[in-house]
Amino acid sequence: MYRMLSIAAALAFTATTAAAQTGATPASAATRPPATATARTALVEFEMMTWPEVKAAIASGKTTALFYTGGTEQRGPQNVNGGHTLMGREIARRIALELGNAIAMPVLPYTPNQASAELPGTIGLTPDLLGAILERLADQAIQTGFTNVVLMGDHGGGQPKIYAEVAKKLDDRYRPQGIRVVYCNDVYIKAGADFDKSLADRGLPASSHAGIPDTSTMLYLGGDKGWVRQELIKTAIGDPMPKPGERPERKINNGITGDARLSSAAFGKIVVDMKVEYAVKQIQQLLGSSATANQR
Numbered sequence: 001m002y003r004m005l006s007i008a009a010a011l012a013f014t015a016t017t018a019a020a021q022t023g024a025t026p027a028s029a030a031t032r033p034p035a036t037a038t039a040r041t042a043l044v045e046f047e048m049m050t051w052p053e054v055k056a057a058i059a060s061g062k063t064t065a066l067f068y069t070g071g072t073e074q075r076g077p078q079n080v081n082g083g084h085t086l087m088g089r090e091i092a093r094r095i096a097l098e099l100g101n102a103i104a105m106p107v108l109p110y111t112p113n114q115a116s117a118e119l120p121g122t123i124g125l126t127p128d129l130l131g132a133i134l135e136r137l138a139d140q141a142i143q144t145g146f147t148n149v150v151l152m153g154d155h156g157g158g159q160p161k162i163y164a165e166v167a168k169k170l171d172d173r174y175r176p177q178g179i180r181v182v183y184c185n186d187v188y189i190k191a192g193a194d195f196d197k198s199l200a201d202r203g204l205p206a207s208s209h210a211g212i213p214d215t216s217t218m219l220y221l222g223g224d225k226g227w228v229r230q231e232l233i234k235t236a237i238g239d240p241m242p243k244p245g246e247r248p249e250r251k252i253n254n255g256i257t258g259d260a261r262l263s264s265a266a267f268g269k270i271v272v273d274m275k276v277e278y279a280v281k282q283i284q285q286l287l288g289s290s291a292t293a294n295q296r
Helices: 007-021 037-041 051-059 083-099 127-144 161-177 186-201 212-222 230-235 265-287
Strands: 064-069 102-104 148-153 180-183
Touching (some): 051 102, 083 102, 148 186, 148 265, 161 180, 180 265, 186 212, 212 265
Parallel strands (some): 064 148, 148 180
16 A cells, blocks of 8 residues: 655655756656566567567457556746656556556547647647547557456546546446456556655645646656656746635646645655556556556
8 A cells, every 4th residue: 555755755756856956867767667578578569569460469368458648738947747657557567567467558649628829839639629538548458359458548638427427438338248348447546645644744835737746756657758848846936826616726827726846856766666556556446457467
């Protein structure tokens, strides 16, 4: 089960951020994602496989297709617009590895959102379009030979309504044939809420869009890949977090909601670990699976 951070660890994360602000690399060897040959050569990403490899994988028991949506969206001055998709691809890959019986399908880079010339980083779909796309993709996966399809996403737009409705519609259609289509929401909603609570419990500033969770995850997974403009973290403070039921105030209007200045790769590792753990547990519960093979 996810272990909460100690106060000492939280102070260490702050020190890590301070290093990032002075130009040092924020991710130490201990907090960077593993880069072993085994982790990178395991074939669990559909787009990186050949058709004979897909066929062989399905025949060997990898019959669960993971559809993880990302998004193209401004993420404050410090984070690249493709963050949802970049994070989603790596998180889906790790979930597939942990499940042992799954393949991560290509991450959809567009989800419900609205473009803006004032903050030009967002390209979005309508909810109806996303629903139609998810339905088509799930149907295609089933025709390919997968007997389980899991829908999940890194972007808040459309969750849970669109994903849940599509999953139910297709599950009702295919379940008599022994085929399941399910929606995994813990990877985004539960993991996000629990991490936010852990920050609040330590008196750390609340944030949402482009805040500590987003920026930290991008530092951890792509701090050395150009995902984050690390020199801007020291000024990554945006509009105040609204209270429940209130509309957000647009005072600074830089794409950040809350305070992202204490973001760190260490925090990002915790977010990613939680997302993977929560997703694997819920998917196994939804599908009645006991497969826990770890191929990393």
